[in-house]
Amino acid sequence: MAYDFKKIVGSFAIDGELMRCERYGEGHINETYLAEVNEGGKTVNYIVQKINSNLFKNVDKLMNNIRLVTEFNREEIRRRGGNPDRESLSLVYTKTGAPYIYDEESGGYFRIYIFITDAVAYQVVEKPEHFYQSAVAFGDFANLLAQFDATQLYEVLPDFHNTAKRFRDFENSLNADKLGRAKNVRKEIDFVLKRKDYCSRIVDLLKSGKMPTKVTHNDTKLNNVMLDAKTGKYVAVIDLDTIMAGSICYDFGDSIRFGCNPAAEDEPDLGKVNFSIELFETYVKGYLTALGGSVTAVEKENLAFGAILMTYECGMRFLADYLDGDVYFRTHRAGQNVDRCRTQFKLIEDMEKCYDKMCEIVNKY
Incomplete structure (x- = not known):
């Protein structure tokens, strides 16, 4: 539907005066637009987003998470002499100081971010340097927020990595x-059951306080990292809708899960x-250096295990969805969720075989 962007941006x-506002980027969750505003004869760009309130039911708490984290990030970046408008996702507040508006005409929730200039986000890893820079990005993101009290964050997706x-x-x-499918995947089922002991390791460390509870991004893909258009170096981490309290082993592990496998x-x-x-090793070097x-x-001791755990969790979810009738993950062909779980389990087998080497690499940096 068409939105009254002059009214929305004007809130x-x-x-300045809004010149145009058009769809932008390749995101699938929220509707993203690029707004061009004439500010005293100079064109200034902003990112306008209509928040997916069907997925994010409590927009107020979602936006408070983003407000808390971005303001903390901006202050840390200022402290180290950086440019927070470029090096952090940064909210533009409403004229009343709120981080978003509700537009009654469209029934939508809207927010605006400062546009990060001269930077690009890649959808796929085109060369190892991209993977390295994403490691530096998420390592620095975790470092910036190391002293942030993550327990104040709202749990957007309850038990996401429990x-x-x-x-x-x-x-x-x-x-x-329900559909009598278990007989088709007995080998995969046994694979999951055999590794039940993996499940509680990180959860128990967090619960006991032996591992610190920190901010987790929970969507550590390359396309959530802005790279400098000229140098190719990391500039900022974006898309903070899924930030929650957890372990840095989750973010590290999920990056390894999808980044260290060349296949689909x-x-x-x-x-x-x-x-x-x-x-x-490329990722470990960038992540731990940053x-x-x-x-x-205790975090360092569990980074390599985090890679196995996140792969196990993902494969288990694919398999459960197959048993349930393919109701959660979108599928385009029969047996796709089975193929998905099998790729994860193959990666786990590979990682288990070289686990000692993985730990050596972590300890090297």
């Missing part, structure tokens, strides 16, 4: 076996699915 503390609960959900799907996530030929120890002294001993 925010922007001193692997112990994910296992119970899997057991429920298996026991129900649903590749039917498992011969093409391989864990790259070289790419693992994270610096803020990483604790």
